[in-house]
Amino acid sequence: MATTDRATPAPASEAAAPDVLAPRARREGRVARNLGTIAMVWQREMIRFFRMPSRIITGLAQPLLFLFVLGAGIDPLVGGRSTGGVDYQEFIFPGVIAMSILFSSLFSAISIVWDREFGFLREMLVAPVSRTALVLGKAVGGGSIAVVQGLILLLAAPLVGVSLSPLEFLAMFGLLLLLAFALNAFGIVIASRMQRMEGFQMVMTLVVNPMLFLSGAIFPTEGLPTWLTVLTRLNPVTYGVDPIRRVMLGSDAVPLTWGDWVVPIWLEVVIVFSLGTAMLAIAVQTFRKTE
Amino acid sequence: MCREHQGWDHASVANGNGVAVAVDGLVKRFGEFTAVDGISFEVEPGELFGFLGPNGAGKTTTISILCTLLHPSGGSARVAGHDVAGDPTGVRSTIGLVFQEITLDDYLTGAENLRFHGRLYGLPRAETKARMQPLLEMVGLTDWADQQVRLYSGGMKRRLEIARGLLHTPRVLFLDEPTIGLDPQTRTHIWEYVDELRMREATTMFLTTHYMDEAERCDRIAIIDQGRIVAIDSPSALKASVGKDCVTLDTADNVTARDEIARGVGVEGEVLEDGLRLRVDDGEAFVPRLFDHLTVGVHSINVRRPSLDDVFIEYTGRDMRDAEAGATQQMAANPMVRAFRK
Numbered sequence: 001m002a003t004t005d006r007a008t009p010a011p012a013s014e015a016a017a018p019d020v021l022a023p024r025a026r027r028e029g030r031v032a033r034n035l036g037t038i039a040m041v042w043q044r045e046m047i048r049f050f051r052m053p054s055r056i057i058t059g060l061a062q063p064l065l066f067l068f069v070l071g072a073g074i075d076p077l078v079g080g081r082s083t084g085g086v087d088y089q090e091f092i093f094p095g096v097i098a099m100s101i102l103f104s105s106l107f108s109a110i111s112i113v114w115d116r117e118f119g120f121l122r123e124m125l126v127a128p129v130s131r132t133a134l135v136l137g138k139a140v141g142g143g144s145i146a147v148v149q150g151l152i153l154l155l156a157a158p159l160v161g162v163s164l165s166p167l168e169f170l171a172m173f174g175l176l177l178l179l180a181f182a183l184n185a186f187g188i189v190i191a192s193r194m195q196r197m198e199g200f201q202m203v204m205t206l207v208v209n210p211m212l213f214l215s216g217a218i219f220p221t222e223g224l225p226t227w228l229t230v231l232t233r234l235n236p237v238t239y240g241v242d243p244i245r246r247v248m249l250g251s252d253a254v255p256l257t258w259g260d261w262v263v264p265i266w267l268e269v270v271i272v273f274s275l276g277t278a279m280l281a282i283a284v285q286t287f288r289k290t291e
Numbered sequence: 292m293c294r295e296h297q298g299w300d301h302a303s304v305a306n307g308n309g310v311a312v313a314v315d316g317l318v319k320r321f322g323e324f325t326a327v328d329g330i331s332f333e334v335e336p337g338e339l340f341g342f343l344g345p346n347g348a349g350k351t352t353t354i355s356i357l358c359t360l361l362h363p364s365g366g367s368a369r370v371a372g373h374d375v376a377g378d379p380t381g382v383r384s385t386i387g388l389v390f391q392e393i394t395l396d397d398y399l400t401g402a403e404n405l406r407f408h409g410r411l412y413g414l415p416r417a418e419t420k421a422r423m424q425p426l427l428e429m430v431g432l433t434d435w436a437d438q439q440v441r442l443y444s445g446g447m448k449r450r451l452e453i454a455r456g457l458l459h460t461p462r463v464l465f466l467d468e469p470t471i472g473l474d475p476q477t478r479t480h481i482w483e484y485v486d487e488l489r490m491r492e493a494t495t496m497f498l499t500t501h502y503m504d505e506a507e508r509c510d511r512i513a514i515i516d517q518g519r520i521v522a523i524d525s526p527s528a529l530k531a532s533v534g535k536d537c538v539t540l541d542t543a544d545n546v547t548a549r550d551e552i553a554r555g556v557g558v559e560g561e562v563l564e565d566g567l568r569l570r571v572d573d574g575e576a577f578v579p580r581l582f583d584h585l586t587v588g589v590h591s592i593n594v595r596r597p598s599l600d601d602v603f604i605e606y607t608g609r610d611m612r613d614a615e616a617g618a619t620q621q622m623a624a625n626p627m628v629r630a631f632r633k
Binding site: 026027028030032033036037039040043047048051118123124126127128129130 | 358359360380381383384386388390392393394395396397398399403407408410411412413414415418422439458459460
């Protein structure tokens, strides 16, 4: 690629001494290099994930606690009222999976701050690759990890009394991937503006927890006080949680509404996808500025 | 005293196109503070170019601009024919970096770090594989290639960084304090690799260092102070420019000795912590004359030709080793580190 760079815009005199300054090793073209970069960043995320087993366990502990302890504890209190007839544990199961996607995505993205402190970010930023490829690789990598976590949790389905047809499973997989991708893009935007790891706790308290509580993951989005109804509708995560619940619980799920209008799943998908893409664009812009 | 290098086309250097690094009126401001204040210089292909200066003089800022990590506020810089502002990708594909901070991934193995670097620089897999083995051998890490980097010692990490910096055959290699904090044996090894590399691939090297022996190896040295280049030449020419020999004597009473010498021989000395320092043209002939005028007892006497350290003091008013001592504390205030933590 560098050779082509030199060949096109360079004045003739510069071509006189090409071997002195041109790189010696054979190089791939721009497209191959950027695709290779996405694959590399993705692979790095996966390798690091599987080499840190503590991270897998920590990532699963909180959702399982919510599902089995909170789920079992709250169930007698609710008794199927306002959860559409299903018991509370069944109701929060999709919410808990979405929660693990939320935590895992934000955690993956925030590892950028680590990379900044420990230097690997610079190794990536001084490389002759597009910032888009770096951010995309990061989002796809973090997204994959989040989906892996979500799928591990899905193994608990029989214990909760949920069963999925192969088609429903496929739809679930797609929805998890979409939510994970969008949340990773969002996390990267936060991480790219964060200076040190000290800010992590603040992000968890002020950003992640409100996003979780206002998403319909833990309690239904219907029959709430007006202010809560408005806030849940403004929270993008709501549009990731609702389709997961509708696919998982089928006709038992109480769908999300705007006023009296039931929001169709396709629109929810479009909302999450658009927001994710917009976040990705902002992240790329932020990294361009640091070059 | 620039060495001749194979394949270096004089004509193209003369018209400014074949130059490895060309900096013209470069300025970098951080708010009110001007870190780099209109510097200009050129580095020829294959040259080992030393960039010296006290901390905060603008060294790291300049390197960061040349590596496309910071935008210049004014002036221009070209690396291997690519403009750092207009064609950062072009610059990035032709340079290699070995910095004082480790930028390896701890949880990846040595081999994985190299493979991933190959991907980032668009090397075909076969090419990466073919270059990896000899490089690992060169830095003595063949047996450690499949171990995670977090198990490496500091010296091993630095050696892996050097191997990685060379993997994609950069035309210009930036070495920012590459041996800082390493033991003398590892430093010697690293310089053996660097010399071998220059012989084999005619790689241009842009070095910053606080070690005098490393500065001595350079073809040319630029000394930067307060954002300006105060001297630029070969080490021998720089030493010659300082001129005089340095006579240091320690006596029972240095102040009296200074006054007696000033009266008797007409040379104004300078009382320093380690003794009385005198600058004279021919130190060895000067010493016997001294004794005719001294009434105080002499403990020791030392005659020295000017060293690069003297050059450094002459142009910056500071000692090279003082600058080194401050280096670790200064790291946090380093503009490049700051840029990354912004």
